[in-house]
Amino acid sequence: MxxxxxxxxxxxAPFLHPKHTTRxxxxxxxxxxxxxxxxxxxxxxxxxxxxxxxxxxxxxxxxxxxxxxxxxxxxxxxxxxxxxxxxxxxxxxxxxxxxxxxxxxxxxxxxxxxxxxxxxxxxxxxxxxxxxxxxxxxxxxxxxxxxxxxxxxxxxxxxxxxxxxxxAALSSDFPKFAQGMQQVEKAQPKTQRQADGVLEPYAKDLPVRQFLLTNLARPEPGAALKFRIPIGTLSKSLGHMADxxxxxxxxxxxxxxxxxxxxxxxxxxxxxxxxxxxxxxxxxxxxxxxxxxxxxxxxxxxxxxxxxxxxxxxxx
CATH class of the missing domain: 3.40.50.1820 (Alpha/Beta hydrolase fold, catalytic domain)
Known part of the structure; x- marks a missing residue:
């Protein structure tokens, strides 16, 4: 370090972002x-x-x-x-x-x-x-x-x-992560291992998948795992996060x-x-x-x- x-x-000269000229x-x-x-x-x-x-x-x-x-x-x-x-x-x-x-x-x-x-x-x-x-x-x-x-x-x-x-544009990884998390919800996995298998094509690194899967929760006993975060809302907000x-x-x-x-x-x-x-x-x-x-x-x-x-x- x-x-x-x-x-x-x-x-x-004043710095202006090329996307915007409004104050x-x-x-x-x-x-x-x-x-x-x-x-x-x-x-x-x-x-x-x-x-x-x-x-x-x-x-x-x-x-x-x-x-x-x-x-x-x-x-x-x-x-x-x-x-x-x-x-x-x-x-x-x-x-x-x-x-x-x-x-x-x-x-x-x-x-x-x-x-x-x-x-x-x-x-x-x-x-x-x-x-x-x-x-x-x-x-x-x-x-x-x-x-x-x-x-x-x-x-x-x-x-x-x-x-x-x-x-600045977000890393291309983030849209992939969001897409993978949406696929996990569609699959309705019962275990973390099943969810990890669905997510793997979208997030190759195990530590990243483990990080994303910390958001999984089981709404009630026996139910499929679901993300506690609103994946749809966050997916639509990726552009805002780049601004x-x-x-x-x-x-x-x-x-x-x-x-x-x-x-x-x-x-x-x-x-x-x-x-x-x-x-x-x-x-x-x-x-x-x-x-x-x-x-x-x-x-x-x-x-x-x-x-x-x-x-x-x-x-x-």
Whole structure:
């Protein structure tokens, strides 16, 4: 693992994503906190009450909170061991969330970064979480970036993992995963082994299949296994997950600290997007970990080391 600090000066010309030339409008939205506002001019979306798991080292973690947000098709279960470790090493409580349409949280339309951000903002307000560190992987990374840009006061700092603040196509694997999961439901398997056999043509790697199949549940004794997540809704939302709701870093920035962690074998945070990251997040730091897109599960020790080092450093 190598750690490189980046502080990229703004480029002369404003950066505009080629897909969009419109600007984002800010207006008042959800309450209570004053910083909870929508980045659409329309009324706020319906917020859902997110399920979570608290890791607080048996009540000994009393510092500022850490909030962890999983990636697409994930859940709070993915961050259990890492959450326990961070709570113990940093003496800070870690809240591992299930986003809408994932884990034990409610299912709701739409599944966009606007909706995800508003849900997490409402969670922070409901639980009185101030000065939080927001950590997000993949879909969760774009969620915490969007939150930081639209409402800088909602957090102390952010740690996006293997994603960037740009419109970029998802890996072709994700549509295959969604298709395979739909085939699993059609097959009505009675066992995990049967479900794995159906899914294998769509997800060749066993660890990936095991990750996806953690979403299976049996509604009642003797019934076929079904996914607890709404596969249809998420399949239709893949385009939204490729987008990023902010286009122009000349209009909005997050000037607090940000740690970007990327997998060196992943394509989601290429060197070409680093100047864009630097313009949205001028105090960002970069850590490379020898891993693919699933950085946290592939290299948990290196990930924990990077997070602990970042959060133990004193502010300038």
């Amino acid at each position: 190598r750690s490189v600090q980046k502080s990229i000066q703004p480029l002369c 984002i409008q800010l207006s008042c939205a959800t309450q209570p906190p004053l910083w909870a506002r929508s980045f659409h001019a329309s009324a706020s979306l319906r917020v859902v009450d997110l399920a979570y798991r608290l890791h607080d080292d048996q009540g000994k973690a009393k510092g500022d909170p850490i909030v962890m947000i999983h990636g697409l098709f994930g859940s709070k279960r993915n961050n259990q061991s890492v959450g326990n470790a961070l709570a113990r090493l940093l003496a800070r409580p870690v809240y591992a969330l299930d986003t809408r349409n994932h884990g034990e949280s409610p299912h709701s339309h739409p599944h966009t970064y606007t909706a995800l951000a508003e849900d997490v903002e409402a969670f922070l307000a409901k639980h009185g979480l101030r000065n939080a560190t927001l950590i997000g992987h993949s879909m969760g990374a774009k969620t915490v970036m969007a939150m930081a840009l639209r409402n800088p006061d909602c957090c102390a700092n952010i740690i996006p993992v293997d994603n960037a603040p740009v419109d 990023f709701p902010f286009r122009n870093p000349d209009e909005v920035q997050f000037t607090k600290r940000a740690l970007f962690i990327r997998g060196t074998k992943s394509h989601y945070v290429s060197d070409e997007v680093l100047p864009i990251i630097g313009r949205f997040f001028p105090r960002f730091e970069l850590v490379d970990i020898d891993a693919g897109h699933w950085v946290i599960s592939e290299k948990p020790d290196e990930f924990i080391q990077a997070v602990v080092k970042f959060l133990q450093e004193k502010e300038d």
